[in-house]
Amino acid sequence: MFLRFYLSFFIFIFFIYKTWLTSMADIAVSTRGLVKIYSNTVKALDGVSINVNRGEIFAVLGPNGAGKTTLMRILTTQLRPTSGEAYVLGYNVVSDGDKVRRFIGYVPQEFSVWTDLSGYENLLIYAKIYGVPRHEINERINEVLRFMDLSDASKRLVRTYSGGMIRRLEIATALLIEPEILFLDEPTIGLDPAARKMVWDKLTALNKELGLTIFFNSHYMDEVEMYADRLVILNKGKVVVEGAADELKRSVGGEVVELTVDDVSKTVHRVNEMNSLGIRDVNIDNDRGIVRVIVDNAEEALPVIITTLRDAGVRIIKASISRPTLDDVFLKYVGGKISEEGRLQEVRTLRSVIKKG
């Protein structure tokens, strides 16, 4: 009698646990109100809540200093949040950090291989650090080398690799433990377009063929637009907006007439007076003299706008029409351009210095 009660109690608990597990199973990453304050002054994250589904490619987009890297370093258990909670595959990144580390692959923005060793040796050392069983090591290394198209170069010193090859090798090291989620911090920063494409071909293949969840940071709009299933825009430590790229672009609405003019304020003034055109919004970029008019039909609006402005004495240097892009989404929600040329140069220099050893 007592034993039966005891047993049914356990079965009950087991079912609750199982339901809980399956409900967690679809969520790869979730955070609630994450805050990170560095040395009691710099607020890098200010209440970030996001959800990433399993099997999707998720992007965190934002300018320099938005908190992208901090968020990723918390999720990969390198840093502890000041407050708030973060779960990866259902495990708390603070209290269950050791479990999280068993299922994640991570590629930092800077550089994570030893350039004075060969590609194969880098993989060998990482496999041993990760604790890949000895009899599987060789097979696993050859597999990731083949997948990343590095088999032919595996015996060469990494110092002789191109930037794209190094990135692929770094992704290969992250794949050694057959992770469930791959975290990539600016995966293609400083790479030329061909190398960028190759890296992304490999990443999308991983996502499609193995169902690997990919979580990446980027400030390249086009890259996010092309490859991410869903994204979040981060600015000054806060989530600006979250959703699928198409959804976000639709939320900006309409089509865009972009004008480069000599007098931004006069243009805005005149455009705002044109009620009949179905103008939804006007964004400006003062530094470059750009005015973006968001309308229902750009082709019809353009001639009217040009005529009106010319009559008002505004000189139009350039005019173009476009459908909304993530740039427009960013402009609408943040009110600026993601411009990181300086930062990019810095990272490029760092990478080339590191490569020389």
Added chain:
Amino acid sequence: MSFINAVVAFVELEARRIRYNITEVITRVVQPILWLVVFGPIMASVRALPTDGIPYIAFITPGVILQSVTFVSIFYGLTIVWERESGILKKLLTTPVPRIAIVLGRSSASVIRAFMQFMIITPIALLIGVRIVPNPLDIMFVIIIITITSVGFSTFSIWIATFMKTRERFMGIGQAITMPLFFASNSIYPINIMPPIFKAISLGNPLTYSIDALRKTLIIGTLDGLITDIVALIIFTTIFTLLASIQFRRLIE
């Protein structure tokens, strides 16, 4: 188990890197060789220092070996600073390896470099007439002493690295530490001829205990009083391994 595997992997990493950088190993033994081949014989010819009947070159051999060992180990912190600037340290923190294994692993990797120094300097000392004790027990102690010294000074340097987060600053500190450590020890002269204040400093210098232990086992062939030296070295190494592991957080943030 994963702990030991990781530490062994870090040692292997270092061994493989050395294979590609033999010139670095060779340039590092130039200075110790100068001490043995130039400074040693000249000082020996003066016969100014009381060395308890030990030939002067033999007297300074343990000091020269260990100076080289500590130099290599102290500059190991530089590797950690470097790996912090690159992304390697970040990546290591996301692997299932415990943090203390990273600290110990990176520092025990310096043991390999320390032994490289030992293996090159010792034959040269033999060539110029230093006689060492060919007793297996003594040799075993020699290996233990060099290992503890090397781990101790490299965890010490990792600890320093947690404060000096840039390479330039670390270089400066490294230079400022190594030579004084060498001179404020019993490496090239016996402690008891020193002025009292330097004598006190030398007694607080872990290198003094290493040298004393190595002199006993490698040159004299006695185990008398060796226990004091080894206990002092173990205390030193434990303290800095713990400090380095605790302070490691500073290095990441």
